[in-house]
Amino acid sequence: MTVVSANEKVSPVRNNKDELIQSINKLRQERNAIILAHYYQESDIQDIADFIGDSLELSRKASNTNADVIVFCGVHFMAETAKILSPQKTVLIPDIDAGCTLADDCPEDKFKNFREKHPDHFVISYINCSAAVKAQSDLICTSSNAVDLVKQVPKNRKILFAPDQNLGRWVERQSKRDMTLWPGSCIVHETFSEEALLKLKISNPNAEIIAHPECQSNLLDLSDFIGSTSKLLLYTKTSKSSSFIVLTEPGIIHQMRLSMPLKHFIEVPGLDGCSCNACPYMRLNNLENLLGCLKRMSPAIEIDEAIRLKALNPINRMLEMSK
Ligand code: 13P
Ligand code: SF4
Secondary structure, eight states: OOOOOTTSOOOOOOSOHHHHHHHHHHHHHHTTEEEEEETTSOHHHHHHOSEEEOHHHHHHHHHTOOOSEEEEESOHHHHHHHHHHOTTSEEEOSOTTOOOHHHHTSOHHHHHHHHHTSTTEEEEEESSSOHHHHTTOSEEEOTTTHHHHHHHSOTTSEEEEESBHHHHHHHHHHHTOOEEEOOBOOHHHHTBOHHHHHHHHHHSTTOEEEEOTTSOHHHHTTOSEEOOHHHHHHHHHHSSOSEEEEESOTTHHHHHHHHOTTSEEEEOOBGGGOSTTSOTTGGGOOHHHHHHHHHHTOSBOOOOHHHHHHHHHHHHHHHHHTO
16 A cells, blocks of 8 residues: 655646546555545535535544545535544545635634633534634534524523524524524625525426525525535425525535426526526535545644644534434
8 A cells, every 4th residue: 555645746647537546445445444525515516525414414424434544525614524523433535625714714813803702602603613613612503403403502501603694694583592693694695696495496397495504594585495515405305395595505406406397496596697506615526636645644634633633522412412
């Protein structure tokens, strides 16, 4: 087994896709690696992943795999969560710059100030945040369990919720709880155009509108179903409708089309018709850098042990409370 050092350049593997996939398959076996992929990854990555899921399912999978190496095809906070849960494993991410605006716009020092201004509040952080922010939180949630978890917080506790205000507002309405919200949002879900959505609905009157709760409330108000990526996928499988207007990152549509080839899935463009509905961070990963990270065993996620231990508590609490 050849381990290429982090500094050594991997020869440019730009041949065809089959060769790339063959090389990945050989190395994943040699390294006893599992490839986890979020639904927003490009189709080629989803097609070779061992497991595809939303952020909650991916966390669960990362915490109970027998693999020695986790190749996390998603964004940094997701790979970091895998490392928090499985510190003995090597957690690789194809591109270390695959960040997230929600996590990046909630720096740990500003979050500390925010918390200190509300010392009597119970702190719930959406999983889209750094380990250092998780370490300052009482409970972590994902888009699939946030409503359920907020409902479990005793009624006499005030709640701080960070960093996604759109998800926070939706959770407030669903749970009938008031929360103090950190003013963050996702660049991808904020750019969907209401005008484009309404035009699509006019030309596809029988299509159901399905949305991720990171969308702004004017779009959520127009939606027939709201949920995490996994819940959206499940909904399209169980609904009697045969066409759907999908208000989230279009990577998820790959799985929808694979499992329901006869149903029709429609993407919503961003403002001014841009294609900014694709998450620029998720899309930094590709087959080439996936192979590269398996060759070099780098970039690997490292976390200060004291922070990891503090961040583990609210994640474990989430996993316990959302069984
Ligand atoms: P999920 O919880 O549906 O995986 O969403 C994560 C995310 O980053 C959405 O933008
Ligand atoms: Fe972050 Fe938005 Fe990308 Fe999800 S879609 S990873 S919230 S930037």
